[in-house]
Amino acid sequence: MDTIPSSSFTELWHTFKKNRLALFGLVIFILFFLIAIFGLYATSTTHPIFDPAKVRLEAKLLPPLTRADPSFLSKDEIPPLGLFIFGTDHLGRDVFSRMLQGAWVSLTVGFVAVSISVFIGIIIGGIAGYYGNKRISLDSLFLLILFFGGIVIKNYHTIVGFLLIALFCIFTCLKLIFKISFIKVNILIDSIIMSIIDIMLCFPSFFLILTVVALLPPSIYNIMIVIGLTSWMGTARFIRAEFLSLREREFVLAAKALNVSDFKIIFKHMLPNGITPVLVSATIGIANAILTEAGLSFLGFGVPPPYATWGNILSEGKYYLFDAPWLTLIPGIAILIVVLAFNLFGEGLRDALNPKARD
Numbered sequence: 076m077d078t079i080p081s082s083s084f085t086e087l088w089h090t091f092k093k094n095r096l097a098l099f100g101l102v103i104f105i106l107f108f109l110i111a112i113f114g115l116y117a118t119s120t121t122h123p124i125f126d127p128a129k130v131r132l133e134a135k136l137l138p139p140l141t142r143a144d145p146s147f148l149s150k151d152e153i154p155p156l157g158l159f160i161f162g163t164d165h166l167g168r169d170v171f172s173r174m175l176q177g178a179w180v181s182l183t184v185g186f187v188a189v190s191i192s193v194f195i196g197i198i199i200g201g202i203a204g205y206y207g208n209k210r211i212s213l214d215s216l217f218l219l220i221l222f223f224g225g226i227v228i229k230n231y232h233t234i235v236g237f238l239l240i241a242l243f244c245i246f247t248c249l250k251l252i253f254k255i256s257f258i259k260v261n262i263l264i265d266s267i268i269m270s271i272i273d274i275m276l277c278f279p280s281f282f283l284i285l286t287v288v289a290l291l292p293p294s295i296y297n298i299m300i301v302i303g304l305t306s307w308m309g310t311a312r313f314i315r316a317e318f319l320s321l322r323e324r325e326f327v328l329a330a331k332a333l334n335v336s337d338f339k340i341i342f343k344h345m346l347p348n349g350i351t352p353v354l355v356s357a358t359i360g361i362a363n364a365i366l367t368e369a370g371l372s373f374l375g376f377g378v379p380p381p382y383a384t385w386g387n388i389l390s391e392g393k394y395y396l397f398d399a400p401w402l403t404l405i406p407g408i409a410i411l412i413v414v415l416a417f418n419l420f421g422e423g424l425r426d427a428l429n430p431k432a433r434d
Contacts, residue, residue, distance in 0.1 A: 097423020191303025196310025204318020207265025317349030
């Protein structure tokens with residue numbers, strides 16, 4: 076199989092480490108990952124080392140690096156090391172413990188949301204790039220809309236959902252048995268998909284996410300799914316552009332001549348050669364997902380209690396901006412550093428993977 080020329084891992088690393096900002100982003104990314112894993116272990120067990128939900132009204136709004144006073148606090152209320160590293164909030168909860176839990180939530184939301192968006196983008200972009208020059212009848216498109224629309228609407232309005240599915244069955248029988256064509260127009264698959272992408276890009280993504288989240292019950296899973304379902308367009312455009320170029324390459328034409336299945340051509344031959352821009356986009360997408368989750372939590376539409384997230388810590392801190400500024404500064408600086416690190420790492424990875432920039 077002919078492959079796109081690419082540097083070895085050693086050459087890639089040698090090029091990447093020349094970019095000091097990208098190297099800084101990689102270091103912060105690794106530290107954030109390790110802290111998030113430690114935060115999961117330290118805050119989620121039956122008897123957590125750091126308890127983010129422990130209320131200490133006698134020790135509320137203490138500044139960072141304040142020692143716990145055993146004369147006011149019981150033994151189980153004293154944090155490890157006997158020190159409130161990041162201070163306490165208005166309920167006396169340890170901000171350091173809540174930041175640890177929030178790190179795991181941010182990491183989970185970022186990676187799961189981007190995984191969903193990348194998966195959808197690869198499927199849709201691959202169809203547009205590989206099958207884009209084929210035509211589909213509007214009859215078939217209409218039936219697909221009826222079917223999937225009925226499945227989705229059935230969860231919210233059972234009667235309308237079943238009505239759409241019934242119409243799908245009736246029209247399908249008329250088309251297959253009596254050969255009745257309702258709309259005698261064919262359109263390119265690529266045109267349909269790119270029109271959908273353009274329509275999705277017309278909506279401001281954050282307000283679209285905010286609208287959908289406001290209609291759904293609060294849940295960390297809903298947040299991840301909604302962010303993933305509204306951020307796949309960039310990945311789809313990258314994959315489509317790569318596939319449009321790769322489908323005319325010699326190794327793809329040779330595979331078609333040997334009657335290799337389309338599935339194998341796409342996922343074994345084309346996708347490995349066109350995945351590079353997607354990796355860069357996914358790295359930067361994690362930062363955007365973390366920032367989006369923090370914004371939703373700040374507005375009160377994010378991950379619900381009892382989970383602590385950097386966004387809701389920041390939201391609670393805005394009421395004590397002058398009395399306890401650390402409640403705003405600590406999560407705000409953490410979000411800034413992590414998002415900046417992911418962006419710097421993604422930019423450096425893009426330059427290292429680009430042969431022209433490397434030369």
